[in-house]
Amino acid sequence: MRQMLYRLVMLLMAALLVVSCGGQQTGGTEPGAAPAPTTPAEAPAPTTDTAAEPTTDTAAEPTTDTAAEPTAEGGLAATSGPAEEGQTEGQTGAISLENPPPVPNAEAARQYSGATIIYYGDSVGLGAEIDQILAQRFTEDTGINVNVIAKPQDATENYAVYQRFFQAQSQDVDVMMLDVIWPAAFAPHLADLSQALATEAQGHYESIIENNTVNGQLVAMPWFADFGMLYYRTDLLEKYGFSAPPTTWDELEQMAQTIQDGEQASNPNFAGFVWQGAAYEGLTCNALEWLASAGGNIIENGQVTVNSPEAVEMLTRAQGWIGTISPQGVTSYREEDARNIFQGGNAAFMRNWPYVYAAASQEDSPIAGNFDVAPLPMAGEEGQHVGTVGGWQLGVSRYSQNQEAAIEFVRYMTSPEVQTYRAVVGSYIPTIPSVAEDPQVLQAMPFLENLADVVRVTRPSNALGENYNQGSTIFFQGVSRILQGQSPEEVLPQVEQQLQRFVQS
Amino acid sequence: MRQETAQRDPAPRAATGARGPITLAARQTRLAWVLLAPTLAVVALVALYPLVQTFYLSLTNARLASAAPVEFVGLENYRFLIQDFAFRDAVTITVLFTLITVAFEFLLGLLFALVINSSFRGRGPMRAAMLIPWAIPTVISAQMWKWMYNDVYGVVNDLLVNRLGLIGRPIAFVAADTTTALLSIAAVDIWKTTPFVALLLLAGLQVIPGDVYEAADVDGANRLQQFFSITLPLLRPAILVTLIFRTLDALRVFDVFFVMFGARPDMQPLAVYAQQYLVNFSDLGYGSAICVAIFALIAVFVAIYVRVFRVEE
Numbered sequence: 001m002r003q004m005l006y007r008l009v010m011l012l013m014a015a016l017l018v019v020s021c022g023g024q025q026t027g028g029t030e031p032g033a034a035p036a037p038t039t040p041a042e043a044p045a046p047t048t049d050t051a052a053e054p055t056t057d058t059a060a061e062p063t064t065d066t067a068a069e070p071t072a073e074g075g076l077a078a079t080s081g082p083a084e085e086g087q088t089e090g091q092t093g094a095i096s097l098e099n100p101p102p103v104p105n106a107e108a109a110r111q112y113s114g115a116t117i118i119y120y121g122d123s124v125g126l127g128a129e130i131d132q133i134l135a136q137r138f139t140e141d142t143g144i145n146v147n148v149i150a151k152p153q154d155a156t157e158n159y160a161v162y163q164r165f166f167q168a169q170s171q172d173v174d175v176m177m178l179d180v181i182w183p184a185a186f187a188p189h190l191a192d193l194s195q196a197l198a199t200e201a202q203g204h205y206e207s208i209i210e211n212n213t214v215n216g217q218l219v220a221m222p223w224f225a226d227f228g229m230l231y232y233r234t235d236l237l238e239k240y241g242f243s244a245p246p247t248t249w250d251e252l253e254q255m256a257q258t259i260q261d262g263e264q265a266s267n268p269n270f271a272g273f274v275w276q277g278a279a280y281e282g283l284t285c286n287a288l289e290w291l292a293s294a295g296g297n298i299i300e301n302g303q304v305t306v307n308s309p310e311a312v313e314m315l316t317r318a319q320g321w322i323g324t325i326s327p328q329g330v331t332s333y334r335e336e337d338a339r340n341i342f343q344g345g346n347a348a349f350m351r352n353w354p355y356v357y358a359a360a361s362q363e364d365s366p367i368a369g370n371f372d373v374a375p376l377p378m379a380g381e382e383g384q385h386v387g388t389v390g391g392w393q394l395g396v397s398r399y400s401q402n403q404e405a406a407i408e409f410v411r412y413m414t415s416p417e418v419q420t421y422r423a424v425v426g427s428y429i430p431t432i433p434s435v436a437e438d439p440q441v442l443q444a445m446p447f448l449e450n451l452a453d454v455v456r457v458t459r460p461s462n463a464l465g466e467n468y469n470q471g472s473t474i475f476f477q478g479v480s481r482i483l484q485g486q487s488p489e490e491v492l493p494q495v496e497q498q499l500q501r502f503v504q505s
Numbered sequence: 506m507r508q509e510t511a512q513r514d515p516a517p518r519a520a521t522g523a524r525g526p527i528t529l530a531a532r533q534t535r536l537a538w539v540l541l542a543p544t545l546a547v548v549a550l551v552a553l554y555p556l557v558q559t560f561y562l563s564l565t566n567a568r569l570a571s572a573a574p575v576e577f578v579g580l581e582n583y584r585f586l587i588q589d590f591a592f593r594d595a596v597t598i599t600v601l602f603t604l605i606t607v608a609f610e611f612l613l614g615l616l617f618a619l620v621i622n623s624s625f626r627g628r629g630p631m632r633a634a635m636l637i638p639w640a641i642p643t644v645i646s647a648q649m650w651k652w653m654y655n656d657v658y659g660v661v662n663d664l665l666v667n668r669l670g671l672i673g674r675p676i677a678f679v680a681a682d683t684t685t686a687l688l689s690i691a692a693v694d695i696w697k698t699t700p701f702v703a704l705l706l707l708a709g710l711q712v713i714p715g716d717v718y719e720a721a722d723v724d725g726a727n728r729l730q731q732f733f734s735i736t737l738p739l740l741r742p743a744i745l746v747t748l749i750f751r752t753l754d755a756l757r758v759f760d761v762f763f764v765m766f767g768a769r770p771d772m773q774p775l776a777v778y779a780q781q782y783l784v785n786f787s788d789l790g791y792g793s794a795i796c797v798a799i800f801a802l803i804a805v806f807v808a809i810y811v812r813v814f815r816v817e818e
Binding site: 002005006009010012013016017156160162163164166167188189269271277278279280327328329330331332337340341346466467469470473476477480481484485 | 536539540542543546547550568569570571572591655656657658675676677679680681682766767768769770771781784785786787788
């Protein structure tokens with residue numbers, strides 16, 4: 001009797017062990033730390049955006065989160081404003097939300113009719129809606145079925161989900177949205193588009209195409225662009241007698257100090273200049289702009305150039321802003337913190353992404369009509385006006401079973417017609433210069449005109465490859481130490497040394 | 506030890522083991538092991554297997570979703586760990602945070618427990634209300650405090666500067682230097698966890714019989730002497746449990762730092778540092794080495810506690 005009990009229990013234990021060990025993959029690299037490969041059905045459990053406004057589309061997303069922002073803070077601005085503006089202003093007739101452009105090469109694309117592709121697209125609000133409308137039009141014109149699945153909102157979670165897909169060589173995703181800093185990290189898993197989309201690629205901004213070209217292969221097509229710009233209060237500039245926005249950092253400092261001194265008499269919380277100084281990807285964007293405005297860079301042509309006189313000069317300058325024209329708290333600000341301060345009327349200047357333009361133009365914004373944008377200042381007469389490139393691309397998975405059909409879809413989505421449509425309807429900045437000069441687009445986004453000559457500077461994602469996150473963290477943590485008070489001469493050599501380990505020769 | 510079985514088996518047989526007849530005690534011990542076996546198997550699967558895998562991964566250069574093959578690199582990761590100044594910063598901030606928060610939480614928690622233990626009107630609702638900070642999810646309360654600490658629109662600065670006039674200019678608690686920032690976040694954690702400590706200590710207090718105090722009164726001991734001679738010694742098991750709980754939690758702190766400071770280089774405790782390597786950098790090898798270091802640090806603290814608080818069973 002007891003013997004049977006023992007034997008039964010031993011059998012049970014053995015069974016348990018067999019089940020657990022038998023389920024293990026043969027790839028010895030299976031990371032115990034990472035969750036099991038997911039199916040797409042599992043993956044897009046959208047992190048509920050706790051912001052009041054649900055239209056957090058990726059035009060608004062600052063493409064910065066390597067340090068995952070809590071979604072509570074990631075309540076990004078609604079760009080539903082310009083959609084309405086676009087629709088009322090898009091009286092040129094053709095362009096409205098319900099009226100997407102036709103597929104240019106529908107005849108050729110119809111050879112893949114019947115295939116089904118899965119598109120990992122925008123999660124919320126207007127962006128998601130536009131995706132659905134475009135996918136529907138594409139299916140109507142070509143017969144290729146497009147299954148639109150919402151990607152995770154948070155960029156870091158998104159990155160992690162892609163990692164799992166590629167680790168599992170999943171066939172469950174064909175086309176996906178890629179942040180501008182991801183092509184180099186995911187290049188081994190993305191299909192080469194340089195043959196199929198060669199002509200189209202020539203129409204886009206060269207710097208972005210270069211950014212998306214890894215080892216000679218074009219792994220992602222530019223879809224929409226963001227870049228850093230200077231927001232300023234037109235009414236305050238007028239009040240204090242300045243006729244134009246600043247073109248150099250010296251001018252900015254002078255104007256900000258004057259306006260701040262004047263305004264603080266009535267508003268003790270007023271700040272001259274707000275930007276993103278928290279230790280996260282956004283600081284990499286801000287600091288890169290400072291360096292590039294003086295002719296410097298982080299990594300250039302495969303060389304680590306971060307420890308340069310220009311970098312020392314600009315970082316010392318930025319260090320000096322804290323406590324003078326920028327509040328002490330600026331080293332904890334991200335995009336939304338800066339926007340809240342500027343939009344609430346408590347700052348004269350702000351560096352931020354284009355999404356703020358729409359948000360601050362809404363009727364209920366305290367500064368509506370009293371602000372404008374200008375290129376970020378240069379360091380001096382030898383400097384240049386720059387803006388760090390943000391924005392998203394579209395890529396095709398190498399493990400896709402329907403690569404040709406997927407490429408046709410990418411061709412459609414990144415075409416000039418669709419980019420014009422998305423620019424007017426959703427305020428997505430186009431990546432094609434000819435579209436950026438289109439009158440309808442300029443009507444929806446008037447600032448594009450005076451920002452046409454801004455040099456779009458890209459972060460060193462190609463040079464760092466799959467180590468981009470680590471390289472960027474090394475850089476922004478170094479900048480953070482400098483902003484906290486350490487001397488650039490001490491910190492920059494350390495940053496240089498650490499980055500050297502990763503730069504591929 | 507051999508004992509004669511006191512009872513007879515219902516069906517007496519001469520059961521024998523390797524050393525002669527099996528005693529009842531031995532049979533019961535074996536039965537206990539057999540019944541525990543499934544639980545031990547589950548624990549081995551859920552706790553032991555990941556631990557062993559972490560050790561294994563820390564000896565390799567594994568990366569997540571990488572085309573490169575995994576190589577065994579021996580102690581390379583640990584060699585780097587020792588000279589990694591960021592790791593040293595992480596250890597420093599973690600240990601400092603632990604010391605400050607555990608000390609204050611323990612003292613305040615003990616005070617609360619003593620107060621709640623005495624009977625007064627509204628004690629019931631007081632006990633319930635006291636637990637609210639502990640009940641709110643950490644991520645939410647951390648974000649709430651971050652907004653409260655803001656130097657432009659935060660409540661704390663508004664109180665200090667505008668209403669009470671205690672300081673001249675607002676302090677950016679979250680953006681300030683390391684010391685101020687550490688004290689600010691310690692305050693948040695103390696606010697959140699003191700009720701939990703109070704609850705654990707209260708449980709211990711309620712077990713102490715009242716007549717011991719009566720006897721002490723008769724003997725003429727005052728309250729303070731009673732506290733140190735009666736309450737504290739009898740509370741020892743509860744104190745040990747509480748301190749171990751809180752110390753381990755503080756050493757592994759993640760959410761409150763992650764929300765308030767993110768990747769700020771001088772305010773990354775060990776768990777945030779490990780997460781950065783494992784998830785953001787996809788570096789499983791080095792990230793696992795950091796995890797092993799956390800494991801070792803915690804083991805050291807537990808060993809210290811058990812030694813210091815040797816509790817007689």
